[in-house]
Amino acid sequence: MALLLLQAVARPHRLIADKAYDADSLRRWLKEGC
Secondary structure, three states: HHHHHHHHOOOOOOOOOOHOOHHHHHHHHHHHOO
């Protein structure tokens, strides 16, 4: 669900995250934007 929500906004320049919300698909999506 997070990817659907994040795709609706601009990619971040910085990221602060909590490991509890970790998912391989989310990390892959974030890395592609950097």
